[in-house]
Amino acid sequence: xxxxxxxxxxxxxxxxxxxxxxxxxxxxxxxxxxxxxxxxxxxxxxxxxxxxxxxxxxxxxxxxxxxxxxxxxxxxxxxxxxxxxxxxxxxxxxxxxxxxxxxxxxxxxxxxxxxxxxxxxxxxxxxxxxxxxxxxxxxxxx
Amino acid sequence: xxxxxxxxxxxxxxxxxxxxxxxxxxxxxxxxxxxxxxxxxxxxxxxxxxxxxxxxxxxxxxxxxxxxxxxxxxxxxxxxxxxxxxxxxxxxxxxxx
Numbered sequence: 001x002x003x004x005x006x007x008x009x010x011x012x013x014x015x016x017x018x019x020x021x022x023x024x025x026x027x028x029x030x031x032x033x034x035x036x037x038x039x040x041x042x043x044x045x046x047x048x049x050x051x052x053x054x055x056x057x058x059x060x061x062x063x064x065x066x067x068x069x070x071x072x073x074x075x076x077x078x079x080x081x082x083x084x085x086x087x088x089x090x091x092x093x094x095x096x097x098x099x100x101x102x103x104x105x106x107x108x109x110x111x112x113x114x115x116x117x118x119x120x121x122x123x124x125x126x127x128x129x130x131x132x133x134x135x136x137x138x139x140x141x142x
Numbered sequence: 143x144x145x146x147x148x149x150x151x152x153x154x155x156x157x158x159x160x161x162x163x164x165x166x167x168x169x170x171x172x173x174x175x176x177x178x179x180x181x182x183x184x185x186x187x188x189x190x191x192x193x194x195x196x197x198x199x200x201x202x203x204x205x206x207x208x209x210x211x212x213x214x215x216x217x218x219x220x221x222x223x224x225x226x227x228x229x230x231x232x233x234x235x236x237x238x239x
Contacts, residue, residue, distance in 0.1 A: 021183075022167075023165075023167035024168060025167060025168055025169065032153070032171075033152070033153020033154065033159055033173070034155055034158035034159065035153065035158055035159040035160070035169065035171055036151075036159065036160035036161070036169065037167070037169045038166060038167035038168065038169065039160070039163070039164070039165060039167075040165045041227060041229070043164075043226065043227040043228060043229070044227065044228035044229055045228070079229075112229065113230075115164075117160075
């Protein structure tokens with residue numbers, strides 16, 4: 001935290017020791033359990049603007065039985081609170097090359113202790129999907 | 143930096159497979175061996191841990207390390223993260239695996 005004289009205006013947020021964090025995952029998912037592919041935690045004395053988040057899926061091979069059940073989910077766990085889903089990207093079409101995408105800009109503000117995680121899961125029988133997801137965060141002093 | 147870490151969790155909704163670190167990305171896992179590659183911010187890796195990772199490079203998710211990750215390094219990494227994030231208690235105990 002920056003300490004300054006009362007005679008000086010407090011710097012704007014983008015002048016308070018800013019840092020950019022980029023988290024990314026790209027991979028082809030076979031049937032697998034719930035897995036955290038990226039995660040970030042806001043440290044004490046910091047605030048983070050969630051500038052942008054994206055999630056994209058496309059089917060690489062078809063499931064062999066039943067319906068596809070593949071997803072990428074972004075969860076936020078506020079400091080001291082319960083985990084809540086922020087975004088879900090689900091690939092429910094069983095045709096190679098089909099896909100879904102989500103892009104969200106200016107997605108919110110995180111405070112100290114908040115946790116943001118990308119979960120992937122494939123409950124399908126056979127088949128796989130390609131998942132790509134990114135977030136951009138600007139962190140600065142409180 | 144890319145580090146091969148121990149994978150924790152059981153893959154369920156309430157206990158997903160994950161790395162015991164506050165910030166990481168690009169996770170590729172092998173649930174059978176319990177190992178995962180993760181991209182960890184350099185600022186979250188103390189110099190002695192970075193030196194160990196450089197000394198014992200890993201190329202797959204199956205071949206064991208030639209020497210186990212020292213408990214003293216695991217302990218100092220946990221303390222480093224607790225100080226850096228300063229969120230009340232040491233909540234992360236990552237292990238190079």
